[in-house]
Each structure stands twice: as structure tokens, then as C-alpha cells.
Amino acid sequence: MKKTELLLVFFSFLFLWPGLSFALNGKSNIALPLIEDAIAEDMPYDSGGDILLRWPADEDDEGVVYEIYAKTESSENEWKLADSFKAFEKTADKMRMPFWAWSHGSDEYAVKIPIKSVDGDADIGTVLCFKIKAFRDGKPIAESAILCASSDDNWFNLPRLNGLLMVILITAAFFMTMSRAKKKGLFIRRIAGLDAIDEAIGRATEMGKPIYYSTGINGMSSVNTIASLSILGEVSKKVAEYDSIIKVPHYDPIVMSVAKETVKQSYIEAGRPDSYHDDANFFLSSDQFSYAASLDGMIEREKPAACFFMGYFLAESLLLTEVGASAGAIQIAATDSESQLPFFFTSCDYTLIGEELYAAGAYLSKEPMLLSVLKLQDFGKLFMMLSVLIGGIAIALAAVFHCDGFVKGLLDFFTNY
């Protein structure tokens, strides 16, 4: 064969090979256009559970579907579909981040891939590799280079900076109001439900009947239970002074142990340690309805003169207070469980709403240090009212004048991330 014929066969083969290959394999090996500037990096401000992928969004992306494939660096070639979405569905501006922690806009895509979704055994430091593919009408049109990254845990959650600033502000106000409390007296508005405590205990003393006090169905780790124990301390001090009888049935054994100490201390402070009985506090049950049934039975049999329900309650609230009402007891309730407030309102003589539960201990103790903190609660409410009012007006005005950036910034500041 001549040299020219050989060259002709060679070039023919060269040009025909891609078509032949496609016919044999059913797919093309032609290199797809590259998705440029794609990066994989550790997701900032998280606990190390995610990898962030970013690449530029193009105006011509309409109708494009992106698929993200992932694998661990050590695995051979087991690419796994990690995410799939339509163009512009996951642009960076849709990432739930405030403006002070995230500056990327709608001109790029940002996708968060949980490392556990790639490999269940992946942990902080495991190197993962990603490949982004773009499809139009089901056909691949572009793909990225292989991007590898590992996640890391971060030491500060910057999106929560607004919350931290608020905590610092509240703490500063807390110490300021305390220092002012030492200088001059504070006016505290009357709370009818708490003023009625004396009346209830006096009635119990005259009738020679016991007082029941329930601390609710939360454990010692709840703030409302601690607030309830503060009230218990003051109530039991008055009970000791009046030489009446208090019974504190418990749902939680830890709360019972703490309440025992609280009641004992109150009797000592009232100068009546001899009147204290260790069985004033007793455990009933850690089951909601067993507790309610047991306490209902006691109220029904003993017909107490007064019942206090202070703390966190659920469905048992009405079961307890209706029986107390039918037994003719004066009933005073306080809860921060807003779903139970209507039941307490309708079946109790006095109800302390929400934050009054937290204020009650300080109100009854009349200690300047504790009373000063009530002022802080009022300042907090004033701050919230002004924020709602001014924020509402500002957002409405900004919406009218199309100041979208200002609206987002303002909303970011009052959002919990």
C-alpha cells in the first residue's frame, strides 16, 4: 500500500472514530463545556456537618437542571447523586443567612451538601469530591471539574451575632437595674392574684384545712419550675407564720428533693422549724394522668381551703382545677403554658399570666435586688413594643419606596438563625 493510501485510511479512521464510538456505546465521550469558577469549601459557621458548593449563575440558565454528584476521595468511582434542582432554585441569596455573615448574591448558586448524605461514616476532616453537571432537555450540556473539600467545625456562629448582642444588652441592663435598686425604692404595680395568697392562707387557717401546691409537670431544668419553687418558698413561709398546713404533691422526684429543702428553709426563716413536717412534700407519679387522678382524689377527699397551681401544665390543668373548684377551694394559678391559660382563667379565682409567674417570687419576697429585675422585664416589654411599632412603620415605608436591602437588613436583625 502506498504511503498516501495509508494516510487516507488513518485520517478516515480519525474522523469516523467519534461517530463509531457513539454508535457502539450509545453515548458520547466528547468533553462537555466546563462549568467555570466552581468551588467546594467548608460551610462557614456550622458544626462541620456540611460542604458548600458555589458556582456562577448565568442568565441563559433558564430550563437548565443541575445535578451534583459526590463521593469520598478514597472511593474508586462510586459517584452518588447528592442533589438535583432547577436553575435559579438555589441561588446564594436564598441561603438562610443574615447580611453580616453572607455577602453572596443571586449571581451565583450556593448548595449545602450534608457530609452524612454522601457517606454515613464521613466525619469532620473526611475529604469529599463533587462534580456538578448541567442538563437541558435531559441532555448534558456542561460539567465542572472534580472539586474536593473537607468540612471543619467552627468556633463562632456568626449569624447568631444579633442574639449575642441582645444577650449582652439584657445583661448590661440587668446589672444597671440592680445597681439602681440599691440606691432608691421602686414602684411595683399590684398583682391581684398574689395579693390573694394571704387571703387564701388565712382562709385555710380559719377552716383548719390544708393548702395544696402543685409545681407542675416540668423537671428541675425548666425555668418555670424554678420560678414556681421561688413562689413555693414565699407561700410556705406564710403558711408557717399562720401555722397552717401545706401539701406539695410532686410529679418529678428531683423537684421534690429541691422543694423539700425550700419548704424547710421557709419554716426556719419564719421561726417555726418545729412545725415543719418532712412529708409535706411527697411524690405521686411521673405519669401525667396518674398524677392528675391521684391529686384529684386527694382534693376531692380532703376538700382543701386553697389550691395553688404554679408552673407548667398541659391537659391535666382543667382536670385539677375543675375538681378544686367543685371542692370549694380558692384557686390561684400561674403558668407560662399559653395553651392552658384559658382553662385556668375559667376555673380559677386568680390567674397569673405568662411572665407574672416569673415575677411572683420577687413580688412576694419584696427583696430590692429581686424587685429591681421586675423593672428589667418591663423595660424588655417596652423595647419589644417600640421595636414592633418602629420596625413595622420602617418596613412599610421601605416597601413603598422599594428599599429591599433595608427591609432585609432590618428583618435579619430580628431573625433567629
Added chain:
Amino acid sequence: MLIIKKYIPLAIVTIVGLLTLATYYVPAKASSAYLSTLNQWEVIVSGFAFLLGLISLLMTHYKKIAKRVDGWGYSLFVFIGFFAVVIPGIISHGAQAKDGVLTSLGWAFRYLYNPLAATMFAVLAFYIVSTAFRSFRIKSVQAFVLFIAAFILILGNVPAGQMLWDAMLGWTGICGIGDIIQWIMQVPSVAAKRGIMIGITIGAAVTSLKIIFGIERQYMGRD
């Protein structure tokens, strides 16, 4: 003595309180490990405390039986119930079913405990009716407003009420009773709830600060 009774517990409360607060802002693995350890400790303490609760329960009822106080017969049922569940529980190693068959513990739960708990919950329906009757007595302007709102809600949630509304006011075409219910539940009701919730949140935050900085220490006995 004051150091052991007062200062050391207060220092523990302050340090643990501040560290726990910090975990909300620190996403690092050490932070979640710390929280997980605290939770484990709580479970352990709860286990021991439950024993205290059990002793308290049995002692209280034993004293009632021993002193023959009024209703001491009920206390007998505490012991009967206790042993009737604990003994089968030990025999069946705490399992309620074995190979798809109920153990005696499972039987006690399914045929004694569950019906009794359901009965208690069912009683709530009757109490709600009696409470509603009491709260619907119109004694003031506020009670009147409450009554009107509740009446519309009740009316709108029963088919007869909807038919009545359509027959009487349907011709006006302004709005259905469902729209009014939706407005009551989504506007005034939510506004009031949010107000209460904001107050609760502020109260809880301030109380937490009082506890962390040792201003509130009623729960540990004063001094």
C-alpha cells in the same frame, strides 16, 4: 461551711450556666460534646432521684395505712398496683411483648393502664363543658366579647350552625362564617398569644440571668 453550702454551688451554677449559654453560639464539636455529657449526667441523677421518689411514695402510703387515716384503703391499692406491675416486669425483663405475644407486663399496660389513662383524658371533655358553661355567664363587657367570639366559633364548627348562617345571612354575600372564624383565629387570637409569648420569653430570660448570677437562689435554700 458557708463555702460548701453557698459559694461552691453558686460558682457551679454560674459556670455551667454561662457555658451552656455559650454552646448556643459555639457550633464546634466540643460544644455538642459538652451538652451531650450534661444530658447524660441529668439522666443519671434522674435515675437516682426516681428511687427517692419511689421511697417517698411508698412511705407516704405506708404511714396512711399504719395510722388508718381516712381513705387508707386507697393506699393499699398503691402497693397492690406497684407489685402487680413490678413483679411481672422483672419476670419478663421489662419486655411488653415476646415473639408477638403480650407478656403479663404488656397485658397490664394494654388492658389496665391504657384504658385508665384514656378514661382520665376523656373526662376532660365533660370538664370543658362545665367550664364553658361557667365562663359564658355574661357579667362584664369583656365576658360578653368572649361569649360572642366563642359562640361564633362553636356555631361555625357544626354543620347546623353553617346551614343556619347561610339561611339567615347567606343572601348578603359578604362573607361566610368560616371566614369570620378564620379571622378570629388568625388575627385577634394570634395577636394576644404573641403578646403573652413575648412576655413569657422576656420573663424566662431575666429569670435565667437571676439564676446564673446567683440573685435568685431560693431553690438551693437561702444561706
